Amino acid sequence: MDIATLVDRAARRFGDRIAVEGPDAAGSWQQLSFAALGERVARLAVGLRRLGLEPGDRVLDLQTNSTTYLETDLAIRAAGLVRVALNHRLHPDDWARIAADCRATTLIHDVRFSGDVVGLAADMEHVLVVGVTGDDAARAGGPSSCLETLLDTPAPAAPFSSEADALCGLHYSSGTTGHPKGAQRTHRNWLAGTINMTHDVLGGPPSETDVYCHAGPITHTSGLFVLPFLVAGARQLIMPKWDPERFADAVTRHGVTHTAVVPTMVSRLLALADDTLGPLRDRMKMLGYAGAPMPTEVIRAAHERITANLVQYYGLVEAIPPVTVLDAADHARGLAGEPDLLASAGRTALGVELRVVDSAGQSLPEGEVGEVITRGDHVMRGYWNGSGRTDLGKAVVDGWLHTGDLGRMDNAGRLWLVDRVGDMIITGGYNVYPREVEDVVAEVPGVSQVAVLGVTDPDWGQRVVALYTGEPDVGEDAVISHCRARLASYKRPKQAIRVEAFPLNSTQKIAKKVLRERLERGEEVASWTG
Structure with a gap:
């Protein structure tokens, strides 16, 4: 199974049902059915290949949230290419290091970054500008062209096909412990993440009436929900940037039922008045959070004022989340008198193996602190190009990813993360x-x-x-x-x-x-x- 097959399957199965809505890259509101999304993704995929790109070629993708960004995310991978998402918060020097490391030949970028990517674009064979007309792109000079022109390509009779273990994405670390390293993700990795996310975080496939809101960047945790909602035939709403008041309004206006955020976003949401948050309590089926610990009092306030359906999940760049999940039932137990549960990262997801080991790689008894290691189809293929070779030598041993996280487990299989080894x-x-x-x-x-x-x-x-x-x-x-x-x-x-x-x-x-x-x-x- 590959990304192209999943997109094509959803287009055929759900047809005229709305798949995604939100502003496109030019800022115009767009609403796409599953059939329209599938056709646009297929046309973009063919257009990229007709530029001369071959399976395995790396494509840099630098955009902020939009319906267009979701299309390019899917199209690059559907074409058998390797998507390298550039975090727009990084410095241009970081973008240049990533481009050099992965030897990218193509850059797709949002028009708002035109002034920031001049040096980067000069080294590319192809530069596709998003959110502009063809004339605007031509005036930019160099190899630039308008991404929309690729949509003139006829849709293929059948989607491209990729092997399950073919590389489809490079995901670079944030670089806080040195230069970013590219984790290689395959179609199999993404399918495993989709299954685990659906089974353990969502608690089952979303329904036709469910709506996921991309309140945070699709490049990060929010992007993990694209495929679970796509393959289930549920709607996705895209916010261009995080705004707590607009999110609260979207819950009422668009029927949002699910979202995932980082803890700082929860705190800003809780700063809103009770009458603004009231509709969330009635409508939200899930508020997921990840990326950092959340204080107990913030959890309690979110549980009381936003939704009782809180879900925490843990994962890494090198192991597609969720690795472990603390579900809504455990949150309720923790708030009802077992507060230690709220500090737990939860139990392993469906397709995940997990152990806590000592420095020799031997499993430790329950309650003892050691390094967390994990194995399964969610684990990366390895670091790109031997990047961070020392880290790689320590990271993967006999198929087990050594995460660098310290933790302990209880007799119910719950994981408590203690800290990073380096911290x-x-x-x-x-x-x-x-x-x-x-x-x-x-x-x-x-x-x-x-x-x-x-x-x-x-x-x-x-x-x-x-x-x-x-x-x-x-x-x-x-x-x-x-x-x-x-x-x-x-x-x-x-x-x-x-x-x-x-x-x-x-x-x-x-x-x-x-x-x-x-x-x-x-x-x-x-x-x-x-």
Whole structure:
């Protein structure tokens, strides 16, 4: 099974039913049936191949959310090509490094990035501009042409065919621990992710009346829901960017039933008034979240004010999510009197194997902390071009992906993620897992976000420092006092510093590497604004 077959199957099965709606790349509202989406994807796929591209060629795709972006996402892979999504939040130098690493020959980009990709486009054989007319593209000079011209290509009698293990995507890490590395994803990987997502996160195939809202970037967690809703014949709504008020309005206006976000987006949604959030409580069948821990009080507020159907899932660039899932029932149990459950990443998804091992690769008993490893069709084929060869040598052993995440398991098969191997703090010879300290600091009333890290110390090797955002009257003494009552002495922060805002990386996670560098340089941190 491949992507082209899935798109063609949905087009034939669901016909005139609405598949996707939202603004196209030019900003005009567009509504496409499954039949129309299937035909446009097929025409774009043929058009790309007629440019001279061959199966396995890499195509850079740089766009923000639009119906056109969803079309190109599917068309590149349906053509047997390899889609390399460029995160628009990265620096152009990062785009150039990715392009050089994967040796891309083709760039598709949103017209709004025309000024940013001049250097990148100069090295491409083909540059396709999205959201402009052919005349506009011609005026851009160089090899540029209008993506819409590819739609003049006649639709093929049958879709292209790719082997299940053929490469169809390169997904680069956010680069917070060095230059990004490209994880190779195959058609088989995506099918496995679709099955796992449908079975464990959605709890079964969506119905004809369900609507998924792409409230976050399709390049990230939201893109995991494209295929599950496509193959089920359910509708997808695309928002060009995250806006909590517009999302709340979309729930009522468009009948949104499902979405997935990162925790910072949940916090911004909760800032809305109760009368604005009221319709969500009645309509939302699922609010998924991933990418970072969510404090218990935020979970409780979301459960009470947004929806009781909260689902958390865990995965990696190298292993298509979900690897594990904490479902709505576990959320309800956690809030009803088993709070430890809310810190769990849940149980393994349908097609996933998972173990916790020591440094020698031996399985550890329940409750002991070790590295999380996973095996299954959701795991990448490997890193592109041997990129990050040392990491690769440590990452895949006998078919098992070593994630670099530290965790423990209970007797019910639930996983608790403790921290990243590289984030662990060693102070006075003791190991401190930042996640544990962050959870305690987050309990302090008025604290919003927390980042705990180790900073070089002449006496202890490293000292524990807690940075947090929150109400102005939450002082260092309150945080330190709370930690003194809840943590062993060696785990307690030596400093607790309130900041105005955290710097975020390209996936909207707190950029701990930046924080650590600033602290090591001795910067005054209280005035940081991100």
